[in-house]
Amino acid sequence: MSRSLLFIPGNNPSMIQNSDLYGADAVIFDLEDSVLMEHKDAARDLVKTYLEQLNLLNCQVIVRINGMKTPFLKMDLEALSYDYVDAFMIPNATHGAIEYITNQIKELEQTRQLKKEIQLIPIIETPYALLQVKEIVKMDRVIGVLFGAEDYTTNMSIKRTKQGEEILFARNMISIAAKAYNKEAYDTPFTDVNDIDGLKEDVKLAKQLGFSGKAAIHPRQIDMINELFSPSQEDILFAQRILKQAKKETKGAFSIDGKMIDTPIITRAQKIIIQAKLYGLLGEPND
Amino acid sequence: MIKKHFTTTEAYKVETYHKIEPVYSVIQDKLVFNINQVLDQLKLKDNMTISFHHHLRNGDAVLNKIIEHLDNRNLINITLAASSLFPVHEPIIKAIKKGTISKIVTSYLNGPVAKAVSQGMLKDQIIMQTHGGRARSIETGEMVIDVAFIALSCADKNGNGNGKYGNNAFGPVGYSIADMMYAKQVVVVTDHLVDDVFYPEIEAKYVDYVLKVDSIGDQAAIVSGTTQITKDPIGIKIAKNTTKILDLLGLIKPGFSMQTGAGGVSLAVASEVYQIMKERNIKGSFISGGITGYFVKMLEEDKMDQLYDVQCFDLEAVRSYRENKNHIGMSASKYANPFDSPVVNNLDFTILGATEIDVDYNVNVTTDSFGYILGGSGGHADSAYGAKVTIITTQLMKSRMPIIKDRVTTITTPGDSVDILVTERGISINPKRVDLINQLKDKIKLSTIQELQETCYRITGRPVKIEHGDKVIGIIEYRDGSIIDYLYKK
Numbered sequence: 129m130s131r132s133l134l135f136i137p138g139n140n141p142s143m144i145q146n147s148d149l150y151g152a153d154a155v156i157f158d159l160e161d162s163v164l165m166e167h168k169d170a171a172r173d174l175v176k177t178y179l180e181q182l183n184l185l186n187c188q189v190i191v192r193i194n195g196m197k198t199p200f201l202k203m204d205l206e207a208l209s210y211d212y213v214d215a216f217m218i219p220n221a222t223h224g225a226i227e228y229i230t231n232q233i234k235e236l237e238q239t240r241q242l243k244k245e246i247q248l249i250p251i252i253e254t255p256y257a258l259l260q261v262k263e264i265v266k267m268d269r270v271i272g273v274l275f276g277a278e279d280y281t282t283n284m285s286i287k288r289t290k291q292g293e294e295i296l297f298a299r300n301m302i303s304i305a306a307k308a309y310n311k312e313a314y315d316t317p318f319t320d321v322n323d324i325d326g327l328k329e330d331v332k333l334a335k336q337l338g339f340s341g342k343a344a345i346h347p348r349q350i351d352m353i354n355e356l357f358s359p360s361q362e363d364i365l366f367a368q369r370i371l372k373q374a375k376k377e378t379k380g381a382f383s384i385d386g387k388m389i390d391t392p393i394i395t396r397a398q399k400i401i402i403q404a405k406l407y408g409l410l411g412e413p414n415d
Numbered sequence: 416m417i418k419k420h421f422t423t424t425e426a427y428k429v430e431t432y433h434k435i436e437p438v439y440s441v442i443q444d445k446l447v448f449n450i451n452q453v454l455d456q457l458k459l460k461d462n463m464t465i466s467f468h469h470h471l472r473n474g475d476a477v478l479n480k481i482i483e484h485l486d487n488r489n490l491i492n493i494t495l496a497a498s499s500l501f502p503v504h505e506p507i508i509k510a511i512k513k514g515t516i517s518k519i520v521t522s523y524l525n526g527p528v529a530k531a532v533s534q535g536m537l538k539d540q541i542i543m544q545t546h547g548g549r550a551r552s553i554e555t556g557e558m559v560i561d562v563a564f565i566a567l568s569c570a571d572k573n574g575n576g577n578g579k580y581g582n583n584a585f586g587p588v589g590y591s592i593a594d595m596m597y598a599k600q601v602v603v604v605t606d607h608l609v610d611d612v613f614y615p616e617i618e619a620k621y622v623d624y625v626l627k628v629d630s631i632g633d634q635a636a637i638v639s640g641t642t643q644i645t646k647d648p649i650g651i652k653i654a655k656n657t658t659k660i661l662d663l664l665g666l667i668k669p670g671f672s673m674q675t676g677a678g679g680v681s682l683a684v685a686s687e688v689y690q691i692m693k694e695r696n697i698k699g700s701f702i703s704g705g706i707t708g709y710f711v712k713m714l715e716e717d718k719m720d721q722l723y724d725v726q727c728f729d730l731e732a733v734r735s736y737r738e739n740k741n742h743i744g745m746s747a748s749k750y751a752n753p754f755d756s757p758v759v760n761n762l763d764f765t766i767l768g769a770t771e772i773d774v775d776y777n778v779n780v781t782t783d784s785f786g787y788i789l790g791g792s793g794g795h796a797d798s799a800y801g802a803k804v805t806i807i808t809t810q811l812m813k814s815r816m817p818i819i820k821d822r823v824t825t826i827t828t829p830g831d832s833v834d835i836l837v838t839e840r841g842i843s844i845n846p847k848r849v850d851l852i853n854q855l856k857d858k859i860k861l862s863t864i865q866e867l868q869e870t871c872y873r874i875t876g877r878p879v880k881i882e883h884g885d886k887v888i889g890i891i892e893y894r895d896g897s898i899i900d901y902l903y904k905k
């Protein structure tokens with residue numbers, strides 16, 4: 129469960145070298161859009177070498193590979209299907225593409241006797257994929273989906289705005305589909321890296337729509353995303369009170385501070401505490 | 416005079432301090448409009464020592480002009496005692512090559528002159544002092560200045576003046592106060608003559624000549640290097656961790672004092688500290704050293720009582736120095752001379768940078784890892800000694816070069832004065848500061864400096880040791896005048 133997923137260009141050694149320092153819950157090493165055609169080989173080698181040699185990352189390791197229609201997909205999969213990769217992010221996802229890629233990875237995993245299964249995070253960035261999102265998200269290895277609003281709006285021939293009214297329906301559809309199958313929904317990046325106030329509003333909206341995290345294209349976006357996707361101290365304290373009281377209660381419903389507490393509220397409190405633990409918000413020693 | 420070698424940072428405490436007598440002017444008619452005329456009257460000779468301040472930083476035009484004339488007069492073996500030298504001073508390389516300048520005494524130099532000196536172009540040696548050490552050496556007569564050329568943005572015909580007014584105002588004249596009092600002859604160089612100067616920092620009683628020129632330089636070029644808060648996420652991470660340490664140590668409290676450099680990370684620390692001050696309604700007592708617009712903001716928003724300014728780093732600081740009575744100028748001696756109960760001794764903490772730091776916490780800000788001069792102590796060693804807590808902030812590697820060495824290429828500041836190292840991959844505390852370790856060990860993850868070094872080596876590999884040549888081209892003086900290290904020809 130990642131709050132923030134930071135894109136790191138696969139051909140940028142200084143950013144790769146520091147990729148574990150930015151505080152993102154997940155790092156996405158990008159071999160696709162941020163890498164020019166003539167640098168694809170170098171980027172693949174660089175990311176592979178970094179992951180093999182240094183093993184510094186204490187976060188989810190994701191690699192955005194090149195898509196089905198490129199000659200690079202197979203090389204990306206062959207080079208990087210190893211235990212040090214947690215998930216591949218798949219651009220221009222379709223149900224067929226995910227099926228094909230899953231089979232390719234399975235073969236490599238078996239041949240190489242990997243210890244774990246590599247997960248998939250398809251990017252929903254075409255109208256066609258949006259219509260297929262329910263089918264895509266319920267696939268076996270898919271742990272969540274990322275909304276790619278830039279390509280989506282281009283494909284829809286609509287103008288992208290900071291307010292995002294034009295992508296509201298797509299966002300709703302993606303988050304609902306993901307939640308329906310108990311998967312993660314990751315929101316599209318906010319592209320103005322200098323507008324931290326705009327980012328704040330965008331993250332609040334994404335959280336309100338049911339997304340579990342958001343992609344970032346610059347390290348300076350990470351703190352804000354992490355903060356807003358984390359439960360507040362007030363929420364944590366209230367959740368702790370609910371769970372403490374629930375242990376004592378024999379009835380299905382009870383009240384705290386005049387508010388009715390029943391099963392859905394207790395479940396939400398449990399989720400808040402799980403998140404708080406995961407993100408180190410329960411007062412444990414930190415660095 | 417044979418110089419002693421550095422022993423400890425406290426060695427000065429057992430020495431007696433004897434100031435020489437100030438030198439007063441007996442000249443009545445001081446105003447001169449022609450540079451050759453003033454140079455004739457000074458009776459300049461070979462082997463003299465002439466001094467300059469660096470308040471105009473990379474905008475200074477006075478030093479180059481004077482050296483050009485000395486060169487034209489075929490003088491030789493001049494010692495150039497400039498408080499700092501910048502890239503703008505490149506033209507003096509000609510005088511170095513010719514032998515007009517044979518020796519340099521300074522606290523900081525970078526740019527082409529630094530490269531030329533590193534390559535062994537000086538006939539004699541370079542002596543690198545701290546800002547406090549320079550004032551000390553002049554006051555004691557250890558460094559005798561024959562002629563001090565003091566650029567002022569505003570002066571009267573008698574030599575009263577300051578850097579507050581005029582088109583090229585630059586702020587306080589702190590680095591020239593000792594030169595003014597103890598040089599055998601003093602020349603004020605100004606491009607803005609006024610009838611009266613009401614609050615002179617340079618006083619007529621010490622001044623022999625006032626040279627009126629068209630321009631002393633370019634005020635806009637005072638801002639050299641970064642004086643903006645860093646936007647680099649790694650720099651910000653280091654700054655946040657530094658601030659966290661300051662907070663955990665209880666150093667951000669009412670009446671606290673601090674000094675930081677003007678670099679992006681230092682200013683980011685100041686910015687983080689300032690946020691805490693606002694949130695908790697804390698007012699500090701003073702900020703000292705080089706002053707930037709950010710510190711001015713803290714003063715004007717009533718979050719600091721005073722700024723003790725030895726040099727302005729930007730024009731906002733210059734404006735504030737002119738207008739705000741709580742923005743106070745100080746001499747380099749009052750700032751950092753170990754024998755003058757300096758302001759740095761009252762600092763609660765200082766945040767400093769490093770080009771290299773070694774496993775004994777010695778810091779180098781004088782040369783790069785190849786031995787080329789790229790800076791100098793300035794007030795680094797002074798404030799590191801004086802402050803109760805000295806924090807070095809640096810990235811663990813720059814490009815592919817590890818910053819933590821087994822031994823720094825050049826010692827600028829001894830490890831005894833350095834307490835905490837904050838990097839992007841961890842924090843270490845000098846084992847000698849057991850008190851700080853005990854205060855922090857349960858609250859924040861600490862590493863040994865060797866562990867940080869190993870972490871770095873995992874990424875960069877272990878670097879090959881770079882050997883220096885045999886020829887000594889200069890010495891690094893600690894603030895008490897002892898030799899703490901040598902510079903070698905590249």
